[in-house]
Structure formats: structure tokens, C-alpha cells
Amino acid sequence: MDVLLWGIAPYVAMAVLIGGLIWRYRYDQFGWTTRSSQLYESRLLRIGSPLFHFGILAVVAGHFFGLVIPMSWTEAVGMSQDFYHFNALFVGGVAGIGTLGGMAILIYRRRKIGPVFMATTRNDKMMYVVLAAAIVFGLWTTLASVFLGGHGHNYRETVAPWFRSLFILQPDIASMAAAPFSFHLHTLVGMLLFVIWPFTRLVHAFTAPLHYLFRPYIVYRSRDRRGSSSSPTRRGWAPVGTRDRDNRTR
Amino acid sequence: MRVMAQMGMVMNLDKCIGCHTCSVTCKQAWTNRAGTEYVWFNNVETRPGQGYPRRYEDQEKWRGGWTLNKRGRLKLKGGGRLRKMLGLFASPVQPELKDYYEPWTYDYKNLVDAPLGDDFPVARPKSLITGEDTKVTWSANWDDNLAGTSEMGHLDPLVEKVRRESADKIKFEFEQTFMFYLPRICEHCLNPSCMASCPSGAIYKRVEDGIVLVDQDKCRGWRQCVTGCPYKKIYFNHKTGKAEKCTFCYPRVEVGLPTVCSETCVGRLRYLGLFLYDADKVTEAASVPEDRDLYQAQLDVLLDPNDPAVVAAAREQEIPDDWIDAAQRSPVYALAKVYRIALPLHPEYRTMPMVWYVPPLSPIVDLLRDQGHDAEDHGNLFGAIDELRIPVEYLAELFTAGDTDMVTGVLKKLAAMRSYMRGISLGNDPDDSIPEAVGMEGETMYEMYRLMAIAKYEERYVIPKAHVEQAHDLEEMGCSLDYDGGPGMQDSPFGEASGVPTPVAVETFHALQQRQTSDAPGGRETLRGRVNLLNWDGNGVPEGMFPDRQDGEEPR
Numbered sequence: 001m002d003v004l005l006w007g008i009a010p011y012v013a014m015a016v017l018i019g020g021l022i023w024r025y026r027y028d029q030f031g032w033t034t035r036s037s038q039l040y041e042s043r044l045l046r047i048g049s050p051l052f053h054f055g056i057l058a059v060v061a062g063h064f065f066g067l068v069i070p071m072s073w074t075e076a077v078g079m080s081q082d083f084y085h086f087n088a089l090f091v092g093g094v095a096g097i098g099t100l101g102g103m104a105i106l107i108y109r110r111r112k113i114g115p116v117f118m119a120t121t122r123n124d125k126m127m128y129v130v131l132a133a134a135i136v137f138g139l140w141t142t143l144a145s146v147f148l149g150g151h152g153h154n155y156r157e158t159v160a161p162w163f164r165s166l167f168i169l170q171p172d173i174a175s176m177a178a179a180p181f182s183f184h185l186h187t188l189v190g191m192l193l194f195v196i197w198p199f200t201r202l203v204h205a206f207t208a209p210l211h212y213l214f215r216p217y218i219v220y221r222s223r224d225r226r227g228s229s230s231s232p233t234r235r236g237w238a239p240v241g242t243r244d245r246d247n248r249t250r
Numbered sequence: 251m252r253v254m255a256q257m258g259m260v261m262n263l264d265k266c267i268g269c270h271t272c273s274v275t276c277k278q279a280w281t282n283r284a285g286t287e288y289v290w291f292n293n294v295e296t297r298p299g300q301g302y303p304r305r306y307e308d309q310e311k312w313r314g315g316w317t318l319n320k321r322g323r324l325k326l327k328g329g330g331r332l333r334k335m336l337g338l339f340a341s342p343v344q345p346e347l348k349d350y351y352e353p354w355t356y357d358y359k360n361l362v363d364a365p366l367g368d369d370f371p372v373a374r375p376k377s378l379i380t381g382e383d384t385k386v387t388w389s390a391n392w393d394d395n396l397a398g399t400s401e402m403g404h405l406d407p408l409v410e411k412v413r414r415e416s417a418d419k420i421k422f423e424f425e426q427t428f429m430f431y432l433p434r435i436c437e438h439c440l441n442p443s444c445m446a447s448c449p450s451g452a453i454y455k456r457v458e459d460g461i462v463l464v465d466q467d468k469c470r471g472w473r474q475c476v477t478g479c480p481y482k483k484i485y486f487n488h489k490t491g492k493a494e495k496c497t498f499c500y501p502r503v504e505v506g507l508p509t510v511c512s513e514t515c516v517g518r519l520r521y522l523g524l525f526l527y528d529a530d531k532v533t534e535a536a537s538v539p540e541d542r543d544l545y546q547a548q549l550d551v552l553l554d555p556n557d558p559a560v561v562a563a564a565r566e567q568e569i570p571d572d573w574i575d576a577a578q579r580s581p582v583y584a585l586a587k588v589y590r591i592a593l594p595l596h597p598e599y600r601t602m603p604m605v606w607y608v609p610p611l612s613p614i615v616d617l618l619r620d621q622g623h624d625a626e627d628h629g630n631l632f633g634a635i636d637e638l639r640i641p642v643e644y645l646a647e648l649f650t651a652g653d654t655d656m657v658t659g660v661l662k663k664l665a666a667m668r669s670y671m672r673g674i675s676l677g678n679d680p681d682d683s684i685p686e687a688v689g690m691e692g693e694t695m696y697e698m699y700r701l702m703a704i705a706k707y708e709e710r711y712v713i714p715k716a717h718v719e720q721a722h723d724l725e726e727m728g729c730s731l732d733y734d735g736g737p738g739m740q741d742s743p744f745g746e747a748s749g750v751p752t753p754v755a756v757e758t759f760h761a762l763q764q765r766q767t768s769d770a771p772g773g774r775e776t777l778r779g780r781v782n783l784l785n786w787d788g789n790g791v792p793e794g795m796f797p798d799r800q801d802g803e804e805p806r
Contacts, residue, residue, distance in 0.1 A: 032470060033490070036491060038341060209451075223456055236487060236490040236492065238489065
């Protein structure tokens with residue numbers, strides 16, 4: 001069981017993530033968008049969305065710090081375990097709560113604002129469940145270590161070595177198996193999130209437009225030779241109507 | 251000098267009767283789809299009026315276009331690159347649907363399905379966004395023909411400005427008001443701020459003809475372009491999550507046909523043609539310190555296509571000879587730079603817009619006539635142009651960043667033309683003092699009259715075709731010859747509409763040339779006798795399509 005969960009599943013998730021991204025990039029550029037709903041409603045979005053996004057960026061940075069940088073390195077620069085732990089819990093907790101709060105606002109908005117709810121696909125709802133689960137369980141591991149077990153579990157001796165070992169293709173299954181259940185749960189949901197990532201609207205994260213900071217303002221391009229708008233899949237040309245309502249009531 | 255070609259448009263506002271035919275045909279051609287219900291690539295506004303979306307010209311609120319920074323260099327009014335990146339998660343100033351309007355349809359089905367009763371069934375308005383009952387409170391031309399202007403006229407940002415800066419007031423009392431129509435499409439700017447705002451780099455300007463397009467595959471829906479465009483002519487498709495904009499009907503223009511809005515214009519007020527411009531000078535021209543110098547700077551960027559040096563430089567840039575020839579015959583160049591009667595819309599946004607407008611003389615003519623004066627007499631007209639400050643100041647806010655002298659000059663040329671030609675029509679000797687009064691020669695004025703008043707189809711639209719040797723570069727062609735009548739055509743057993751779509755450019759061209767001009771049923775030769783519901787174009791009664799009618803039976 002441990003081998004399956006911590007030795008095989010991570011590679012499957014990684015393969016689906018990378019393969020899915022390549023597939024989507026090649027065959028579904030048109031669907032690769034944030035599908036912003038700001039046109040419908042922007043008051044709640046202006047609070048919730050930045051809160052969530054900046055929060056999640058901080059969370060990602062925290063994961064990088066905790067998982068990728070070995071404990072020996074932070075100790076080598078004289079950072080004590082206690083100091084590290086306090087920082088991780090404090091900054092991680094704040095970021096996590098911000099993310100969760102932002103997400104709560106966004107989900108409330110999605111459910112309560114009519115047009116936004118109508119623009120929500122089944123795919124979106126499924127994605128929200130997985131994403132919310134990953135965040136909640138992640139926050140739980142953090143908070144549990146504060147309120148339950150004193151210093152809590154030192155994941156830098158279990159989860160982190162396992163995570164790093166994945167990339168040298170020699171998964172350290174034993175150390176991951178030794179981590180508590182809450183970490184197992186968070187990791188599993190995280191893997192699930194990576195699996196569905198390429199197939200949901202989350203893909204927009206992989207085309208964060210960092211090159212905007214460097215490109216020239218004016219873009220010239222010769223007439224497109226790919227003839228993309230003639231391709232058989234012509235989405236965006238659906239007829240006008242109130243199909244959303246028709247679908248809903250039936 | 252780096253010569254580039256730019257398709258441009260001029261609209262002669264005196265001829266616009268505000269019939270909205272251009273808007274409707276454009277909508278039918280381009281935005282009759284889910285997600286674009288509220289979108290009008292072409293719209294016609296009554297001015298004074300708020301426009302569409304409401305008050306879009308208030309750049310202190312909407313932050314569109316460019317401005318100069320402290321060092322005198324161009325920067326986006328909406329903020330620099332870093333600012334844009336930080337605003338990705340919730341665009342700080344984006345118009346919402348209520349700033350455009352909530353699109354609606356009517357529940358026509360109820361008219362047929364309602365049970366028998368004492369009351370007439372009604373078709374209630376339904377929102378196209380939520381599908382629920384809705385109350386229609388605004389639209390893309392709600393204040394058409396000054397409707398409600400006595401209540402809401404002050405909401406026009408230009409009215410506000412003129413009121414602030416002028417001693418006289420714009421009045422909305424019936425007797426004292428003036429109005430004209432302003433059709434608007436994307437300006438296909440030389441220095442587009444939508445493009446500069448796009449984080450993904452999905453908006454591009456075509457090298458060959460300067461048409462600005464959104465790459466639908468590259469757009470990621472960051473929606474900064476909507477903020478960036480000061481004319482609010484980029485729209486967010488809320489179904490696909492992509493930005494969309496006026497395409498200058500590129501599939502038609504590529505085969506030498508005018509855009510849909512131009513072709514269907516009842517007043518024949520649109521002109522299409524090429525500009526040659528110096529691409530290296532654009533940024534410099536857009537950065538001149540004074541707003542009022544921008545119009546002249548924009549004119550200076552345009553190159554004289556008859557200048558041998560320009561022609562040589564154009565050839566160097568591999569602009570084909572027939573394009574250079576088209577540029578020499580270009581009506582838009584003539585109106586903008588030779589006669590200098592076409593003005594850019596809001597040059598102060600610093601985007602170098604390439605849709606130009608001949609300002610309307612009609613508000614002044616109408617006022618003169620209403621007061622019982624001879625509205626064709628140049629003396630009267632000149633006097634009135636000088637006297638009637640309010641329309642002139644309003645026009646100046648629209649077209650010359652507030653420089654009334656420039657607008658006065660243009661209006662006087664139009665007035666002079668009117669008066670000069672009336673003299674000729676009445677059989678008098680041409681009075682050359684009239685053109686001289688506005689610094690023109692009689693002959694030039696007559697040519698201008700031909701282009702403005704006679705406005706032959708082939709003189710209004712001088713559109714060079716995209717090149718055969720570049721055919722594989724055409725947006726729609728790919729390398730395919732498998733279109734209707736092409737050598738590689740494969741017959742499809744399922745009728746005209748099945749299989750890989752015919753390239754838009756080719757389809758349009760053939761459709762216009764053959765299908766719409768013939769009375770016979772359409773479709774290809776090989777499909778004759780095999781018309782079905784999908785490929786029937788409504789002409790004739792194809793065999794096998796309808797049941798045979800029995801003798802004596804009433805047609806159903």
C-alpha cells in the first residue's frame with residue numbers, strides 16, 4: 001500500500017500533469033483561459049480574488065521552502081529548528097487563512113451571484129472541491145501542529161526527504177510512511193489536484209504572463225499562416241440564446 | 251524610414267443619418283454569438299450623449315490610452331507593466347456589464363403557447379445573461395437622437411468639459427441644441443494601447459495592412475486590454491473568456507471587398523484605403539508634449555505615396571507595386587492629408603487612431619436655416635462657424651484635443667465647398683474667391699467635391715487584394731486548395747455545410763460573387779439536385795425538398 005501511494009502514485013500524477021499540459025497546449029489553446037467572471041460582478045471579486053491569489057502564491061513559496069530546501073541547509077546558516085518552525089507556522093498560517101478566506105468569498109460569490117453561478121461548469125465545481133480540500137487539509141496540518149502536539153510533527157524529516165527523493169527516481173517510501181495521517185491526506189489530495197490541473201481552468205496558472213515584463217509594447221505579426229480560425233473546432237461561435245436557463249430547469 | 255502600409259477608414263459625418271444599418275450588419279456578421287450578446291464592434295452614438303459603454307471617454311475613470319510620464323515618455327495611463335501584473339487577479343478598472351447594458355431577448359414563444367384567456371399574451375423581456383425576466387433600462391444606443399438628454403445630457407464627459415472650460419453652456423433646450431451621429435469601430439491604431447496592455451502578447455498588428463487582431467489561441471483572458479483601450483472597443487467574450495474586437499472584416503478586405511459596415515452603409519459615408527506611414531516615427535509622434543500638437547504629429551507620420559523617395563523606400567520594404575498604386579489613389583489619404591478635412595477621434599489618447607472623421611457641418615447649417623438665413627451662402631456660413639462656438643468647441647473636444655481653430659478651418663472648407671458648388675450648379679461662373687478664402691484652388695475643391703458628394707463606389711473603396719504570391723500567408727488559406735471550385739476539392743456526401751469549413755476569405759468572396767447575385771439555387775455544380783435543408787439557400791424550390799402538393803389543396 002505504501003509503495004502504491006508514495007512510490008507509484010506520485011509518478012502517475014506527475015505524468016498526467018505533464019502529459020495533460022502538453023496535450024492541452026497543443027490541442028486546446030482556445031480553452032486555455034482564466035474565464036474571468038469580472039464582467040458579471042466585480043465588487044466581491046476585488047476583495048476575494050487578490051486575497052486568494054496572493055495567498056496561494058505565498059503558500060506555494062512556503063511549500064518550496066519547506067520541501068525543497070533541506071533542513072541541513074537552514075541549520076548551516078544558523079537557523080534553529082524552533083525559529084524555522086515558528087516562521088513556517090506563522091507565515092504559513094497567515095497565508096493559508098488568507099487563501100481560505102479569499103476562496104470562501106469567491107465560492108460564496110460563485111454560488112450567490114446569478115450570472116456567475118450560471119457560468120460555472122461541472123468541471124469548475126469538481127475543481128473547487130479538490131482545491132478547497134487541499135487547502136483545508138493543508139491548513140489543518142499546520143494548525144494541528146500548533147494546537148495539538150506542542151511543536152508538532154517535523155515534516156522536514158519525513159515528507160520533505162520523500163519529496164526530494166522523488167526527483168532522483170529513488171522514492172524514500174519509508175520516511176513518507178512515517179508521517180502522520182494529516183500529512184498523508186494533504187499529500188494525496190495534492191496529488192489529485194495535480195492530476196486534474198491540466199483539465200480544469202487552473203491551467204491559467206501555467207501561463208502566468210511573466211514575459212510581459214520584458215516584451216516590447218507593440219507587437220507586429222505577419223498574416224497568420226496556420227489558419228487557426230478555419231480549424232474544425234470553432235468554439236465561441238455558439239448561437240445566442242438563454243440555453244443556461246433551459247438547461248437548468250430541465 | 252521604415253515604410254508600412256495601413257488600412258484606414260474615413261467617415262463623413264455629415265452624411266450619417268443614424269440608421270444603425272452598419273451596427274446591425276456588423277453584429278449579424280461577427281457578434282451574433284453566445285458570449286458576445288452585448289458586443290457591438292460597430293456602434294453609432296448620438297452626440298452629445300454618453301456613448302457606449304456609458305461615459306467611456308472619461309479617462310480619469312477608465313484609465314485608457316497613453317499619457318506622458320515626468321520624463322516626457324509614453325506610459326500607459328492604466329499603469330506600467332508591474333502595475334498591470336499586480337492587477338491581474340481583479341482588474342482595477344474594468345467596465346461591468348451594467349456599463350454596457352444587459353442584453354435581452356423577448357419570450358416570443360409565449361405569444362403562441364399561452365393558453366386561451368381574456369388577456370392578450372405578451373412577450374416579456376428576458377435577460378440573455380441570466381435567462382430571468384428583466385427590465386430593459388439601457389442599451390447600446392439608449393440616448394439615440396438625444397433621447398433623455400434634457401435629463402442626462404450633462405453626463406456626456408465632453409459636455410462636462412466644455413461647460414467647465416467655456417463661458418457659454420451647451421444647452422439641451424429643444425430650440426438651442428445640436429446633434430450629430432458618430433459611428434465607431436476599432437481605430438486600428440498605429441500605437442495601440444490595448445496591445446501594450448496585453449500581458450500575453452496576444453494582440454498584434456498585421457505587418458501587411460496594419461489591422462489589429464486578437465490571437466484567440468494566445469489570449470488568456472487577463473482582460474487588461476479592455477482597460478487599455480480608451481475607445482473601449484475591445485470586448486470580453488464572457489462565454490469563451492477571450493477578448494474580441496473589430497477585425498476590419500479582414501477576410502473581405504483580403505479579397506478586395508469593403509468591410510461589412512462600409513458595404514452596407516446607406517449614406518455611403520465610409521471611405522476605405524491605404525495609408526503609408528513611417529513606423530520608426532510613430533512613438534516619437536505619439537510623445538509630443540502638447541495634446542493639441544498630436545493631430546499634426548499624426549499627419550506628419552503619414553507619408554506622401556507620390557513622393558519617389560517614399561515609393562523607393564516602400565519597395566525596399568517589399569510593399570507590392572499594386573499596393574503602392576492603391577496608396578496613391580487612396581481616398582483616405584486624400585481626405586486626411588491632401589484636403590485635410592478628416593480628423594482623428596480623440597488624438598489626445600495618443601494611440602494614433604486610423605479611423606478618421608470629417609466633422610459635420612450640419613449642426614451649423616441647420617441652425618442657420620432655422621433662423622431663416624441662406625444656409626448655402628459662404629459668407630453666412632463662415633460667420634456662423636465663427637459665431638456658433640458651442641458646436642465647434644464640442645467638435646474640437648472630439649477631434650482635435652480642444653483646438654477650435656483646426657475644426658473651424660475644416661468646417662470652413664466644407665462650407666466653402668457647399669457654396670462654391672452651388673454657384674456652379676446654378677450655372678454661374680465658378681467663384682474662385684471662395685476656395686481661395688480657405689486656402690484651396692478651384693480645381694482641388696472640385697476634386698474634393700467629387701470624392702465627398704459624388705463618392706463613386708470605386709473611388710470610396712480602394713482596397714488592394716492580398717497577394718497571390720503571399721496566398722499561403724493569408725489568414726484563412728493555410729495551404730489548402732480544397733475550397734469550392736479549387737483544384738483539390740473533395741466532394742462531401744453530406745452537403746455543403748459538412749466537412750472542414752471553407753476558408754472564410756474564399757467563402758465570402760465566392761458567396762458574394764455567385765450566390766447572392768443569382769436567382770438560381772446555390773451550392774456547387776456537383777450538388778445540383780441534391781439540395782437538402784442544410785445547404786438550401788432559400789432560392790427556388792429544390793426537387794424533393796417539399797412534399798408534392800395535391801391539386802386543389804391549399805398551400806400550408
